[in-house]
Amino acid sequence: MEERKPILSAKDIEITFSMRGRYLKAIRKCSLDLYEGETLAIVGESGSGKSVFTKSFIGMLDNNGSITGGSIMFEGVDIAKYTKESDWLKIRGKKIAMVFQDPMTSLNPLKTIGEQIREVIELHQGIKGEESKKMAIEMLEKVGITDPANRYKQYPHEFSGGMRQRVVIAIAAACFPKILICDEPTTALDVTIQAQILDLIRNLQKEMGMTVIYITHDLGVVANVADRVAVMYAGELVEVGTAEDIFYDARHPYTWALLSSLPQLGEKGQPLPTIEGTPPNLYNDIVGDAFAPRNKHALRIDFIENPPYFEVSPTHKAKTWLLDPRAPKCEAPKVIQQLRSKMKGR
Amino acid sequence: MLKYSIKRLLESLVTVLIIVVAVFLLMRLMPVEGYFGDEYAKLTQEMINRKLESLGLFDPPLVQLGNFLGDIFTGNLGVSTRIQIDVPVTTILAQKVPVSAAFGVVSTFISLILGIALGVTQARFKGKFMDSLGTGYIIIINSVPPLVYYFFIQVFVSDWFNLPMRYDGDNPVSWILPLISMSLGSIAGNALWVRRYMVDELNKDYIKLARAKGLPYKYIMYRHVLRNAFVPMVQYLPVSFLMTIGGSLLIEELYAIPGMGNLLVQAVQKQDNNLVQVLILIYSTVGIIGVFIGDLLMMVIDPRIKIGSKGGAR
Numbered sequence: 031m032e033e034r035k036p037i038l039s040a041k042d043i044e045i046t047f048s049m050r051g052r053y054l055k056a057i058r059k060c061s062l063d064l065y066e067g068e069t070l071a072i073v074g075e076s077g078s079g080k081s082v083f084t085k086s087f088i089g090m091l092d093n094n095g096s097i098t099g100g101s102i103m104f105e106g107v108d109i110a111k112y113t114k115e116s117d118w119l120k121i122r123g124k125k126i127a128m129v130f131q132d133p134m135t136s137l138n139p140l141k142t143i144g145e146q147i148r149e150v151i152e153l154h155q156g157i158k159g160e161e162s163k164k165m166a167i168e169m170l171e172k173v174g175i176t177d178p179a180n181r182y183k184q185y186p187h188e189f190s191g192g193m194r195q196r197v198v199i200a201i202a203a204a205c206f207p208k209i210l211i212c213d214e215p216t217t218a219l220d221v222t223i224q225a226q227i228l229d230l231i232r233n234l235q236k237e238m239g240m241t242v243i244y245i246t247h248d249l250g251v252v253a254n255v256a257d258r259v260a261v262m263y264a265g266e267l268v269e270v271g272t273a274e275d276i277f278y279d280a281r282h283p284y285t286w287a288l289l290s291s292l293p294q295l296g297e298k299g300q301p302l303p304t305i306e307g308t309p310p311n312l313y314n315d316i317v318g319d320a321f322a323p324r325n326k327h328a329l330r331i332d333f334i335e336n337p338p339y340f341e342v343s344p345t346h347k348a349k350t351w352l353l354d355p356r357a358p359k360c361e362a363p364k365v366i367q368q369l370r371s372k373m374k375g376r
Numbered sequence: 377m378l379k380y381s382i383k384r385l386l387e388s389l390v391t392v393l394i395i396v397v398a399v400f401l402l403m404r405l406m407p408v409e410g411y412f413g414d415e416y417a418k419l420t421q422e423m424i425n426r427k428l429e430s431l432g433l434f435d436p437p438l439v440q441l442g443n444f445l446g447d448i449f450t451g452n453l454g455v456s457t458r459i460q461i462d463v464p465v466t467t468i469l470a471q472k473v474p475v476s477a478a479f480g481v482v483s484t485f486i487s488l489i490l491g492i493a494l495g496v497t498q499a500r501f502k503g504k505f506m507d508s509l510g511t512g513y514i515i516i517i518n519s520v521p522p523l524v525y526y527f528f529i530q531v532f533v534s535d536w537f538n539l540p541m542r543y544d545g546d547n548p549v550s551w552i553l554p555l556i557s558m559s560l561g562s563i564a565g566n567a568l569w570v571r572r573y574m575v576d577e578l579n580k581d582y583i584k585l586a587r588a589k590g591l592p593y594k595y596i597m598y599r600h601v602l603r604n605a606f607v608p609m610v611q612y613l614p615v616s617f618l619m620t621i622g623g624s625l626l627i628e629e630l631y632a633i634p635g636m637g638n639l640l641v642q643a644v645q646k647q648d649n650n651l652v653q654v655l656i657l658i659y660s661t662v663g664i665i666g667v668f669i670g671d672l673l674m675m676v677i678d679p680r681i682k683i684g685s686k687g688g689a690r
Contacts, residue, residue, distance in 0.1 A: 090587060115593060123590025130588070135581035139680060140604050150589045185679040201589060 036063035036103075037208060037241055038087065038126075043110065044099035045082055045091065045265075054312050056082045056095065058265040064209065064241055069232075071244040071252040071273075073288065074262035077309060080245045083262070084211045086110070088126045089118035124154040127202035131214040133195035137186040143170070144182035147201050154205040166204070172237075173200040173230060192223035196230065203234050210235070211243045216251060228255055249292055253277060258345075261285050264309050264320035271346035278370055281340075281348040283327045286366050295365050295372055303365075319351070327352060327360050381672060388668045395660045400444050403653050404437070410649030413461045448657070458648040459639075465654045468639075473621050476628070476635035479551070480620020483558040488613075490559070491566025492602075498567065499574035499605075500597055510567055517564035523626060526557050530630055543631040554631045558624055562616075566609075573605035610673045615666030622659060 045057035056079050064070060072080045085091055087102060089112055102110040104121070112118055130136050137146060147166040151157055157165060163182070170178035173196040186194060195215065202210055212231060216224040232255060235242050244255060252259055252273065259276040261269040261284065269282040280286055287305045289295075296302045307324040310316055319325070322332035331337075331351050340353035352360050365372070408424070409416050411431060416424075428434060432443055447454070453465040460468055498510040517525075530553060534541045540550040577583065578601055586596045621636060628637030640659075643651040675681045 088588065090584075119590050119592060121590075123588060128585075128588040130581065130585055132581055136585045138582045138586070138600055138604065140607065140678060141600075149591065153589075153591060153595075187680050198585065201585070 034065040034068075037066040038064040039103045040064075040083075040087075040100065040110075041103070042100035043083065043086065043097060043102065045079075045086055045095055046098040047092070047095040049094065049313075052313055056265050056312060057086070058316075059100070060262075060265070060267050061100075062260060062267060062270065064243065065258075066208075066241055067235075067239060068257045069235065069242045069244065069255055070258045070260060071246060071256035072260045072262055073247060073249065073252055075247060075288075075305075075309065078262045079265040080262050081213055084128075084213070084243055084245055087209070087211065088122045088128060089115075090122070090128070123150055123202075123207070124205050125207055126209040126211065127205065127207040128211045128213060129195075129198050129202050129215050132218045133191055133198050134218065136198050137194060139186050142183055142185055143189070143197050147197070147204055150201055150204045166200075169200040169204050170197070172234070173197070173203070174226075175200075192219055192226065195219060195223075195227055199227070199230060199234070203238065203240070206238055207240060209241045209243065211245070213245045214247075215244070217246070217248070224251070231255075249288065250294075261288065264316070265312060266320060266349065268321065268350070269346075269348040271342070271348075275343070275346040279342070279346070280362060280366060281342055281346075281353055282350045283325045283352065284321045285348075286362055287324075287326075289369065290363055290365050295369070319349075329357060377675065380675065384668055384671055388664050391664050392661050395664075396445065396448065396657060397441065399653055399656050399660075400441055403649055404440075406649050407647065408433070410647035410652075411457055413457055453654045454650040456643075456648055456651045458646040459642055459651060465651055468651070469636075469654075469658075472623070472634060472636045472639060475545075475633060476623030476637065477621045479554060479558060479627075479633065479635065480623065481617060483555050484562065484617055484620055486555065487559040487562035487566055491563040492570050494563065494567035495570025495574065496597070496602060498571040499578065499601070502575060502578075507571075510571070514564040514568050517561055522561060525560065526626055526630055529553055529557050541631070543633040545634075550631075554627050554633060557627050557630075569609060570602075570605060573608055574601050577601045577604045607674065607678050610677055611667075611670040614669035614673065615663060618662045618666040619659075621662065 040060060040062045043057055043060045044055065047054045047056055060079075060083055062070075072084065074080050082091065082095070086097055087104075087109070089109070091097075097110045100110060101108045105125070109117075109121065137143070144163065144166050147169055148162050151162045151165050151169075155162075167178045167182050170181060175181050175193060175196055181189075186197075189197065199215075210231070215231065216227050219227060228251065231242060234240065242255075244251065246252060256273045258270070258272050260267050261276065261282065263284050269276065269280065269285045271279075276285060277289070280289060284305075287303075290303045291305060293302055305324060310320050310323070316336075318334050319328070319332040319337055322328045325332065329351050337349050337351045337354075339347045339349050341347050342353065351357055361367070408428060411428065411433075412419065412424070419427075425434075432440060435443070451466070455462050455464050456468055494510050494513075498507045501507050530541055533539070533556075534553055539553055540547065541553075542550065543554060544550040574597075583596060583600065586600050587593075591600075623633075623636035623639075625637040625641070627633070628635045640652070640655045642648075643655060
């Protein structure tokens, strides 16, 4: 693997929410390096902390949440230490931008599309008047909106869902951010539009040299776009590796379980595999491996001590005792081993 | 847009016409004493009939209705019979409406400015001290009967600041207390709605995106949240301004302001039929006009409303 410098480096991040006197640890010691120009996908079930983790990169945690440990190094500064809104405003939207799930509600219904793009350009690049209008129209054209000069004057309700998501992406990309975080950008769209939006993001990324983080629970999307994948469970990154590593050489039982639930792998006539049980309650202190109670391959130590990361290869690490040299040999489930051939057969 | 405006205008006209007819019919059910002054008891039946005939009240109902409509369109609203005997209604209104309207418009402005400022502050510092303070004020104003604080202001506040307790048309200082009394309630009302609508807007997704765009909080508050929160309020603005011609019953009474406040009550009590008729017509027509203008304003300010025209996308 080529030697690349991380553009953003999160170390041992802990995020805690206070809820009526009780404390919820949403993120528990997550470390992640983000390399320039790559596409990283963070996957995991609802509530695993994917969104919270990435929101902490732009200081958009809800008011009752805060980073209670660790560091996030970005351009030589530890942004985890930022407390003032004015600090975040130097980064947010300008260097790190975000696209949200639901394009139907993401735009202000009473402002024209043009105004909403122009706002960011004027604020972050200090370009005013006709010049910023021209840039906004160029941006619209860039995200594939036909007749941009006229569309510029229209309101969100005159756009379809897919078109609105294009506009949201235009807003996010308008300031040439270094990092673009896409929080389930295609979940609310129908399948044909999904592919178009993913293509659009990929093209913009290439053109503008952005680094992209996808948050998704759609493994199909992941396979489609990601260079690297981080699997998240109960506020921890349980396995991180290249897309190749995760799909064809997964080591963590949770990743196995996720992959086995792919509908594409289901047998006709058989019920689709699911993961039994529910994620742990994060209000409580978790003893041992958070996934142990749902883990078919759990060892006794999983209930006693939280496993460390074991390095599988320089690009691939997983947080499971199964990788300890002392652990009994445990093979990935059959379906997973056949993943490559199964996917090809389709 | 033009089509919608015309449609709404015609609808309003029809509503006004229905009210005119309803008022006309109801007034025919009133005792005829209302058309006479205090001399009624002394009049003979013949004299009464002669007067009623001269008023056209023995004509067939449809002819009467026609005459009534004709009179309204020519601006002939008749004379008052019991409150200010034989004085044209228009003259009475010309004296009283400007006083009430002046107080009302100024107080509406004050309460809009202060009410919105309070509501915005509450929304900006939601859950913090300023918010609780404002909520406390709103609760007190809404739960204490107005007469209590009206009296308090008239008796104590006038004493503390050495302000007059009675209205004097030539002395602007005497206008202060009634204006304050009049505004307190509507400040609370406006603040409540502004805060409520702003908090509604604040929780919407587009605010999340606006924040992710890196827009400063203050900018988002004023340029996105307040602007959008204002839309549902705009509809009621024209009505609240126009309805000020009705005056405030309690306050005009307390400060002896010669406004419209108790005119309708008096007219009903004394059975001044003609005056009642005119007042009801004016109040309801003004209300309808207000709603009409409100709808037009809504249409101008909210691009999603384009009823009756091309019928926007989606």
